[in-house]
Amino acid sequence: xxxxxxxxxxRGREEMEEQVEGLGRxxxxxxxxxxxxxxxxxxxxxxxxSMLTFxxxxxxxxxxxxxxxxxxxxxxxxHVISTIDSQPSSFTGGIMVFVSGSLKLPGEEHQLRFSQxxxxxxxxxxxxxxxxxxxxxNYG
Amino acid sequence: MDPDxxxxxxxxxxxxxxxxxxxxxxxxxxxxSMLTFxxxxxxxxPNIVAKLxxxxxxxxxxxxxxxxxxxxxxxxGMLVFVSGNLQLAGEQHALKFSQxxxxxxxxxxxxxxxxxxxxxNYA
Numbered sequence: 256x257x258x259x260x261x262x263x264x265x266r267g268r269e270e271m272e273e274q275v276e277g278l279g280r281x282x283x284x285x286x287x288x289x290x291x292x293x294x295x296x297x298x299x300x301x302x303x304x305s306m307l308t309f310x311x312x313x314x315x316x317x318x319x320x321x322x323x324x325x326x327x328x329x330x331x332x333x334h335v336i337s338t339i340d341s342q343p344s345s346f347t348g349g350i351m352v353f354v355s356g357s358l359k360l361p362g363e364e365h366q367l368r369f370s371q372x373x374x375x376x377x378x379x380x381x382x383x384x385x386x387x388x389x390x391x392x393n394y395g
Numbered sequence: 396m397d398p399d400x401x402x403x404x405x406x407x408x409x410x411x412x413x414x415x416x417x418x419x420x421x422x423x424x425x426x427x428s429m430l431t432f433x434x435x436x437x438x439x440x441p442n443i444v445a446k447l448x449x450x451x452x453x454x455x456x457x458x459x460x461x462x463x464x465x466x467x468x469x470x471x472g473m474l475v476f477v478s479g480n481l482q483l484a485g486e487q488h489a490l491k492f493s494q495x496x497x498x499x500x501x502x503x504x505x506x507x508x509x510x511x512x513x514x515x516n517y518a
Contacts, residue, residue, distance in 0.1 A: 306465045306466075308465060308476075338434070340434065340512045342431060342512065343429075344467070344472075344509070345467075345468070345472070345509070349467075351495070351497060353493075353495050353512040353514065355493065355516065368516065368518070370476075370478065370493040370516065374467055374497075386467070387465045387474050389474070389495075391476065391478055393478065
């Protein structure tokens, strides 16, 4: 059901918001679990059209994204999520997810704070893939 | 037009309008636009402008630290991810924030904000 249909019915909109929030949370849990426990599986969430901008560095497609994530200068890490905000992104079932949290690296005394946004697009298999991904550390 | 240039122009326009007169942000949003401001969800231009003009400060100044953008898909949309500082008049320390915009093209050749999510970044 597209965004326009939901928008016409007040009660329907609340239901859609809850559904979108639920999908956003489920995705975030899955994404950071994979990142922290099985980073080599993360590329399965991206497609050939996917784009990642990591601290200003842009890469596109599964191979480049996989390489970027594998070459990050730490082997282990733990993401701790503070906030998750989700909204439907379009009339075709996409979802925007905006995350803030902390990133703990082993041996480091202080956690890094970060913000990240994902644009999730429905896949033909009935789940979502990451079309857009932008990550920034929050300094200061 | 170069997407990075479009994103930069939008960001400059958005925050200078915000800082000068928030009511003038109305024509950047439409009925389908959604704002989530510190977790509170609002839909539609009049409601969004009402929220922004009722924020508990008269004067503010945004200074932008980073702008990242990516095209969002075949409909010609653009995602813009911003981080920066928000200085409120009379406050000693600036607040840090992150904000994302999903811009969609209008038939007139400009953009409106379909999705807007704002979060303060606490230490």
